[in-house]
Amino acid sequence: MIDPLPGDIFRKGQVLNNTYEIEGVLGRGGTGEVYRASNRITGRVVALKALKRELSANAGYLELMKREEEMRNISHDAVVRYTDCSQTGDGHVYLVMDYVAGTPLSEWLEQGGASPRDLLVVAHRVAEGLVATHERKIVHRDLSPDNIILRDGRPEEAVIIDFGIAKDSSTGARTIVGKEFAGKYEYAAPEQLHGQAEPRSDLYALGASLLATFRGRIPDVGTSPGEVVRHKERRIDTAGVPEPLKTLIDDLTRPDPAQRPPSAAAVVKEIGRLLQPGLAKARQNGRGTKPGWRPWLAILPLAVLAVLAGLWFLGAFEGLSPASLPIATPYKLTAGVDAQGRPTLAGFAPDAGQQETILANFARTVGLAPPDDALTLAQGAPSEKWAQDIDAFFAAAIPLDEWKLEVADRTVRLTGLAPDTAGREAAVSRFNAAAKAAGYQPIIRIAAGPRDLSPDQLKPLIVPLQTCGPLLVQPPESGTFPLGSTISVRGNVTSSSDIEALQQTLAPHVGDRELRFDATVLNSQLCVVQELLPDAPQGQMTIVLGYGDRSEPNMSGIYSVGDNPVIDVLVPATLDKGYLWVAIADVTGNLFNVLPNIKRPDHALAQIGTVANGMRTIRVAYPTAEGAADPAKLSFAVDATFGRSLIIVMQTDQPLFPQLRPTTESTKSFAEDLRAVIAAGRVSILSMTTRLLDTRN
Numbered sequence: 001m002i003d004p005l006p007g008d009i010f011r012k013g014q015v016l017n018n019t020y021e022i023e024g025v026l027g028r029g030g031t032g033e034v035y036r037a038s039n040r041i042t043g044r045v046v047a048l049k050a051l052k053r054e055l056s057a058n059a060g061y062l063e064l065m066k067r068e069e070e071m072r073n074i075s076h077d078a079v080v081r082y083t084d085c086s087q088t089g090d091g092h093v094y095l096v097m098d099y100v101a102g103t104p105l106s107e108w109l110e111q112g113g114a115s116p117r118d119l120l121v122v123a124h125r126v127a128e129g130l131v132a133t134h135e136r137k138i139v140h141r142d143l144s145p146d147n148i149i150l151r152d153g154r155p156e157e158a159v160i161i162d163f164g165i166a167k168d169s170s171t172g173a174r175t176i177v178g179k180e181f182a183g184k185y186e187y188a189a190p191e192q193l194h195g196q197a198e199p200r201s202d203l204y205a206l207g208a209s210l211l212a213t214f215r216g217r218i219p220d221v222g223t224s225p226g227e228v229v230r231h232k233e234r235r236i237d238t239a240g241v242p243e244p245l246k247t248l249i250d251d252l253t254r255p256d257p258a259q260r261p262p263s264a265a266a267v268v269k270e271i272g273r274l275l276q277p278g279l280a281k282a283r284q285n286g287r288g289t290k291p292g293w294r295p296w297l298a299i300l301p302l303a304v305l306a307v308l309a310g311l312w313f314l315g316a317f318e319g320l321s322p323a324s325l326p327i328a329t330p331y332k333l334t335a336g337v338d339a340q341g342r343p344t345l346a347g348f349a350p351d352a353g354q355q356e357t358i359l360a361n362f363a364r365t366v367g368l369a370p371p372d373d374a375l376t377l378a379q380g381a382p383s384e385k386w387a388q389d390i391d392a393f394f395a396a397a398i399p400l401d402e403w404k405l406e407v408a409d410r411t412v413r414l415t416g417l418a419p420d421t422a423g424r425e426a427a428v429s430r431f432n433a434a435a436k437a438a439g440y441q442p443i444i445r446i447a448a449g450p451r452d453l454s455p456d457q458l459k460p461l462i463v464p465l466q467t468c469g470p471l472l473v474q475p476p477e478s479g480t481f482p483l484g485s486t487i488s489v490r491g492n493v494t495s496s497s498d499i500e501a502l503q504q505t506l507a508p509h510v511g512d513r514e515l516r517f518d519a520t521v522l523n524s525q526l527c528v529v530q531e532l533l534p535d536a537p538q539g540q541m542t543i544v545l546g547y548g549d550r551s552e553p554n555m556s557g558i559y560s561v562g563d564n565p566v567i568d569v570l571v572p573a574t575l576d577k578g579y580l581w582v583a584i585a586d587v588t589g590n591l592f593n594v595l596p597n598i599k600r601p602d603h604a605l606a607q608i609g610t611v612a613n614g615m616r617t618i619r620v621a622y623p624t625a626e627g628a629a630d631p632a633k634l635s636f637a638v639d640a641t642f643g644r645s646l647i648i649v650m651q652t653d654q655p656l657f658p659q660l661r662p663t664t665e666s667t668k669s670f671a672e673d674l675r676a677v678i679a680a681g682r683v684s685i686l687s688m689t690t691r692l693l694d695t696r697n
Helices: 058-072 107-112 118-135 190-194 199-215 225-232 246-254 264-274 279-284 295-313 351-364 386-398 421-438 456-464 496-510 522-534 624-629 668-682
Strands: 020-028 032-039 043-052 082-087 093-098 102-104 146-150 159-160 175-177 182-184 332-337 343-347 375-379 403-406 411-418 442-448 486-493 512-521 542-547 557-561 565-572 579-585 590-593 610-612 615-620 643-650 665-666 685-696
Touching: 020 043, 058 082, 058 093, 093 442, 102 107, 102 615, 107 146, 107 199, 107 411, 118 146, 118 159, 190 225, 199 246, 199 264, 246 264, 332 351, 343 351, 351 375, 351 386, 375 456, 386 403, 386 411, 386 421, 386 643, 411 421, 411 579, 421 442, 421 668, 456 496, 486 522, 496 512, 522 579, 522 643, 522 668, 542 685, 565 579, 579 668, 590 615, 590 668, 665 668
Parallel strands: 343 375, 411 442, 486 512, 557 685
Antiparallel strands: 020 032, 032 043, 043 093, 082 093, 102 146, 146 159, 175 182, 332 343, 332 403, 403 411, 542 565, 565 615, 579 590, 579 643, 590 665, 610 615, 643 685
């Protein structure tokens, strides 16, 4: 974090919307700032990007913020996760996203460069993230070294972020935001300068970022718009960059988008091939092939191989030696079981004996026999024990609910779905051990299930942990929570440790879903009242908090020593039937009957408050000056008794109690009498609303 300044949008310790507590400033720019904050309910550390107030009302900037917030639907380890877009009471719009602890790629750039292999690993990971974003029709448009964070400093854990319009310009790159362009001259694709952006524009930016990081300096593209345009029309100079990084950058940064790789998926595939053991060195010696995004070059050898395989099975090569078999490169095998339990098997085997062994092992492991022509005989197996290696991978994958195994030379990839997080950990351990024993490079992408999860499955786990009234699971739109979704649990608890217990209990059962707890910590006295409150509809009543010495509202509900809280109940003027009961339960175990009481007995809705602009305003706590002049008007200032008080507002068809209650009584006596009223069924509670008032030092 960087040092705070007097003009910062937020200050350390400030709480936004009663949820996010500011911890410090991460970066500043001409249009806003980025902060590190923590969720006071869950403890999760997040990053907040905030627009300046004057830009928060600008349609163009709001459109950029909304476009960025749409990325919340993307769930991929290489893409920062967005969770919320909100606005403070004083008009600042802000985004909430994961805080990624690590090293920006720009730090490598500033320190003088990086190794070619590390950059290939970063490029592979970033391209995987771009696959996920492009599938959602989202073009990043501002990919650059400072928008790539290496989690814990590890290149294989690169994460694409986008602090976009709130960029710290310390690395010297210039961010431009407009109706059609948002990016940096140094890394933007040529077409972006003309207001056009497509997925291949992000590939150009990736290539330019790799080159700048390798050389340890920001590209010099000129100082005027004309110089920038002319520079972008030329090929980027990659002289001195070693292979295979040079060819990759050359292909990614071609000025014509049509000559770049067709997709991020093609880049992932090509870099994965380059990272295979020995292949990068082969390319340096001139023995490699050109990248795989020239389709006709890739189709030809496969077609030839298919013809040769067909002739083999027709007997055209009977009597020939094994050396006469076609050579397969890369040497592949694909196997798996999908979500419907359907098996697949395809690939190569070096001889008839190993072919028969693989087929038999697959049938034994999966329980279904594959077709006889699932495997093709070919030379080029990376191991003399090819069948034995494959069987070990089958055994490691089979406990998964669904899985796909992809072996290419000495790289083996396992994707799939485990029944739960424990099953995933076990599968990862088994598969890593099998790959290490056989000498293969493992790539593992296993999701934790179950695939479908309903609120009813979580209820038996939650009910025993309720300490302050019921905890409710927000129902999903489709009836079940899909993988990657968020499960929200709301309600009240007696301590923050209750939330931790919920997290520990639920986490092993929810798999790859986010748990979000919208839980409020109340003291035991408030919980007594909270548990007895009826399950009444929210209605149209609103509790508004303010200050006795100034007109501004208190959006957070937090007050300090000496503050004079003012409390209003807002009700639509058309809602004039029945009676209003207002009480405040405080942290000491006392309850104040604010309306009605012996000093203010009138509480029929039609007879209290003032009506203006279609709303009835009923003041129930006043400025101290008014309270001193009129004892019937409740007023108070915050003293050294800190904690949360609960404001309770109920609309009833009859007076809630048959007689007036004392102004102050114990929470216990009120709760007991309220229980009796509810049990008798004499009064109907038409609607109810509550709000917390929080006092702090």
